[in-house]
Amino acid sequence: MKQALVVIDMQEIFFNYPQKYLLHNIEQVVENINELITQAHDKQIPVIFIQHTSQDKQHLMSEGNEDWKLHKNLLVSPTDKVIQKSIFDSFYQTELLDYLKSNEIEQLIFAGAQTEFCLDTTIRAALSLGYQHNLLYKGTHSTINGAVLQASDIINHHEAMWHNRFLTVIDGEIKL
Template identity: 25%
Template structure:
């Protein structure tokens, strides 16, 4: 196997801007993201930085604005490829798939924000492209939502996405578990829809 670490949208918008990450606490998830970058560098795992970019007049991720900038802890670290995207998935309208193929990457590790939006979209697209996907539960994060369909807390959204990811699309693990797997050169264990539904049916 050959991994790449994909660090999605770790930009100031999610810290000091209009979309503050709420769960897990953003300073905790940021520390874990930084840890994955450092371990990836130590073990020769390529790092891809993804940055969401919107027009200058946009209220979110306006190109060139302070909120659009990468967090200093991430932007100051070395990386192998930078992807600018305008849609939720890191694959949509970008060269990410081609770059991964050129590097002979077969496994992508998803970190960054938001769990229920860009992270989930990227993970699904990666799985549909035939890549193995790892989704780090404590190096991602969500914020609450409320609209005409209902209301969900950040914790509810985050946890629900993790369950769905683990049922079909990704191996879900903590940062510590991922670091152990990288150091051992091993894949993370992956569940599936049958096992997940079987366990759920058997649970009173």
């Protein structure tokens, strides 16, 4: 089954404002995502970075702003695909689905931020679009503390909800 790694919204905004946008367990998450990226590159699995891009030029996440850029510590290769999106769903009005189809991708491996927003929406959309056998490794996604739930509770809740419904959550060694 031909795979692709999809890394969602791992952008500088989450690293530039730790008082407001601090992602839970972020150093370990970046390390784990880089492990996925390294293995994907080694196995010639396409790596796709999804980059949230606000249409409001004054927004921190508008194209070209420092906060909009992919995180500097990610192991991005010039051969990786970068796709911009403007809402939670990485498929909505983007080239993602066409890219996956043209490369005959059958299975997606998800990672990134934020768990309950862009990651969740994209995981659900992928299933609806026919991607039935997707994967997510524990420790490769994160979010910030919410008004009602702490980040760790949001992560645990979503992993329990996703597992064996929307994708397979793998708890263990990261091995593609």
